[in-house]
Amino acid sequence: MKVQKATIPLTIKAKLERDLLAAGRELSKAFKIYEQAEIALRTSPDCLLRPDESMQFEGMSRSFDQALGEWRRAIDLVETNPRVAERSSRGRAWRDPLDPGGLHYFVSLAGPDDLDYRTRLQQAWEREEFRLEAMEEDLAQVCGRATRNGTPCQSLGAYWPGGARKSGCTRHMTPDEKAQLSALWDEVVATIDCPGCVSRAGVACDPDKMVPVDGFFPTPKSFNGRVVHTPRLNAFASST
Incomplete structure (x- = not known):
């Protein structure tokens, strides 16, 4: 499976991320309306049915709003195209677009010689594509020698x-x-x-x-x- 290469212009805005933010705000409103209706039902003397646990979202809007706030701050940060470290404090490289916590973490590790986020992300995609292609090539090198029934053996060849x-x-x-x-x-x-x-x-x-x-x-x-x-x-x- 090849990873599709993508060129990331330095001038683009985080449009899809802001679309998700807008949808999240609408969902937050719906959570609050649902929570109010649930409380009204539970506290009403006319209640005929009690929602089971799968329908109880008390406190959900609060935690969702906190996550949404982190998402908004991450969008604001990524649109400035900050410098980010290539690897964690343990030396591990990141491969995919970072989540808000990861973005703030790698920005905090960045030094003056580190590259900007979008350039790093492009490099991460290319490095991951190379890694996956090398893995596929390795797994494609089968034994190929005849088995007892005469068909080529499909086990991996020995690694030299x-x-x-x-x-x-x-x-x-x-x-x-x-x-x-x-x-x-x-x-x-x-x-x-x-x-x-x-x-x-x-x-x-x-x-x-x-x-x-x-x-x-x-x-x-x-x-x-x-x-x-x-x-x-x-x-x-x-x-x-």
């Missing part, structure tokens, strides 16, 4: 250092291929620090520990009883 899967899964690789790839994975662990879990060279990856790499938490890959984070495998390939 360098970011490429090749023909042959664990089940259909030759003994020599499996030994060669196992030795390569062992060499990766022995000679390369892992950026994905901060394990030093010679220390196996910890699959339960992950730190952001290029703004994203990397997933570990496994082969023949070994578990190694993808950035470590690829770092080995780039160093040889």
Whole structure:
């Protein structure tokens, strides 16, 4: 699934966001009318039926108005196109349009060299598109070798250092291929620090520990009883 690219002109207003704000104000009015009718019913001696819990919205207009106020303030802020930080304090990059709380958070982290919000959002979309395309390409590289009934195996091919899967899964690789790839994975662990879990060279990856790499938490890959984070495998390939 490809993410549609979008060019964001710096001069546009948050029209759709303001449309939602206007609709929210109308909904707030409806909440208040409903709440008043509900109170009148519950307190009337002529009440014949009591609304069940799914119909009771007492206090809803108050909390909704608070959220609507945050939404309005966020719109006012985003239309100034403020500088925003690319990553959180933990190093994680944001991918999608931010909610009001996220917008204020990343604005608070921004420094004088950070880019404006709309430029950052464009970059985030492009980065996410690249990430999804790389994931799709990775998942498309199947084993392809003949199964017992003669049809090509559709399991994922084994992952080789360098970011490429090749023909042959664990089940259909030759003994020599499996030994060669196992030795390569062992060499990766022995000679390369892992950026994905901060394990030093010679220390196996910890699959339960992950730190952001290029703004994203990397997933570990496994082969023949070994578990190694993808950035470590690829770092080995780039160093040889």
